[in-house]
Amino acid sequence: MTDRHLSALAAALDEELPAAAALRRRIHARPCLSGAEAPTRDLVLAALPAGSTTKVAGTGAVVRIGGPGPAVAVRAELDALAVTEKTGAAWTSEHPGLMHACGHDVHLAALTALARAVDRTGGPAPLLAVLQPREETYPSGARAIVEDGILDREQCRSVIGAHVQPLLPAGTVACTPGGVNASSDEFTVTVHGRSGHAAYPHLTRDPVVTLAHLVVALQSLVSRGTDPMSHVVLSVTTLTAGTAANVLPATAQARGTLRALGTGDRDTLHTRLAEVCALVAQAHGCTAEVDLTRGEPVLDNDAALTAATRPLLGSLGLRIGDDLRSAGSDDFSFFCAQLPSLMLFVGTHGGTEQLHSPTFLPPDERIRDIAHAMLAGYLAAAELHT
Template identity: 40%
Template sequence: MFESAHIDEAVAWRRDLHRHPELGFQEERTSKLIAGLLEGWGWQVQTGLAQTGVVARLGEGNRSVGLRADIDALPIEEATGLAHASTHPGMMHACGHDGHTAMLLLAARQMATDGVTGGNVTLIFQPAEENDGGARVMIEDGLFRQFPCDMIFGIHNWPGLAPGRLVARDGEMMAAFAIFEITIEGRGGHAAMPEQSDGVVAAAARMAAALQELPARRLSPLVPGVVSVTQIHTGSAFNVCPDRAVVRGTARWFQPQAGDEIEARLSEVIQGIAAAHGCRASIDYQRRYPATINSVDEAALARRVGGAMGLDTGEAGPSMASEDFAFMLNEKPGAYIWLGAARAGDNPGLHSPHFDFNDDVLPTGAEFWVRLVRQVLSG
């Protein structure tokens, strides 16, 4: 479907983006590159939604399909040692958003060459997927008011699946998530006389253990839920019992009642443990992303298109990771899709400092986008 020179150029875009990662709402260079390419191919381009988002449209008619790629990087120090490794200290494309962007650009170039008939296609290059909810901000800024879409699709590379695999589940794909920060306070004192201070560190340790067991004790074994304590910050010396500790982590779930139960019981657990150790505890609990739930018809459409390409579209279980594409699926019918992208041999996972997008799957994802648009608009 694609000229080899165009595939090579898409790989070059991807590696250029990898060398120049930008964090959420700061993707200025990335957005400029995207907009310049799209305008050069004849797309109608708008910039500025969610600060650094880029939206482009091609075609005429009332029927419309939206395709989304995320463009932000992560605050991770890269450890790949590659020639195209990040040149920005403390930042890297450890989730493959550079590949998602290049994939959609390759498809956009082909669609501009072939033309779009039967309706229009909207490309959404979204900032700040990692933690900051760029999808929600784009919607609040008028994304679907300005660019109406009948349905919306997103692709994520999935190194846990072999190339040639495509997964679009009916219903649950990825979990909802929340973050929490617990502050524990009490009397500090000398480590040789712990009876003269409160058990701030002991309380933090007990909370870390108890919270991670909470879903198993409070939710049915048939209802998914995860609480992970990821940080404990306290103390400054070997011989000092500190007067303050901070415990941070995440909670994840699919069913709304499970999310409510986790939040309520989490608060009960921390208050009980704090009281038992003579301490005070407060919690800042923030629900960030809803669950990513595919529409049945659109997921089936994605599987049909993948199957026509010869891809294996067999079932796979959902992931407890989270994705802000959920906000778009709350607004429009659509599907979130995993594209197999495992590497032979060493195959670092997403968010690893050793991760690098598998360029071999760029043309596969781009072909899927082109075929999906044709299928939707011809229907």
């Protein structure tokens, strides 16, 4: 059954690619930030085949293609980034300061082509096209969709995602079991001291010097506090303090991110972060307040779904690359925590470009690769759950 559906759907999908490329360019030219994606959602909905449509997560939607029964969800993201585009494309962003710099325009076009092919040709299971908002920021759109219960109501059995990856050569797909993206948490540390004249530091409690020591101390949480074989990242990314050169301020603040591929490492870092901040601040006569925002969990690809998808990728002419794991994060992980799910990474540039760059612009040909990767995952999931 899978072979029959594979050849028919692949042929139908390829016929949809010119329209998908035109849709991609319209989406790219009109980027919308997280939480304001309704125009993008409506643009995609107009291109999708008629189906049972449910608005979800504020500016998202779920469209069922096919009849009743257990379904396979395929997800694409709606939101763009606050990046000023520098690609020089004829269809460059019409919204100053906003850009599809993460490939979401490609994902949406590919999902539309797949949905239209399934609608025309039929498939082994109903397809649930998930148009997800707020992948790039909190609160997570994937988490909102899971908590809404729509996947349960639609009898969803698996979720498939595919993401462009410029570190991989074009035509290559990483189909990796287990944890492939790290958990992602954000922290803000506020040091409270005593302000005063900069010429009389002995009469103050200097939060700036305290914060400087704190930043250095936090680096030891990874280098000396976790197993060297673990995949853990702690990065301090912003520092804020003071308004005048001759005044020591009352507070100083640092923000940053924590990434881990293991749940145990994640919990350990949370505990040790609070302890180190409190003790370093105390040593300098100050206090420290830590605000920790828990983000995405580890993105954990289902082993059986991964194994079933790999041969189908080869049948579609895609090369299976080496396993790819990174400290990057994606809220697709909330789907993985709910259902057997699979995120595929599809090559675009082979390391000559980066995601979130103002020059990131995969060619339209990559729509086919993403759509075929989605097709392989969809068929594998349908086969597993039949």
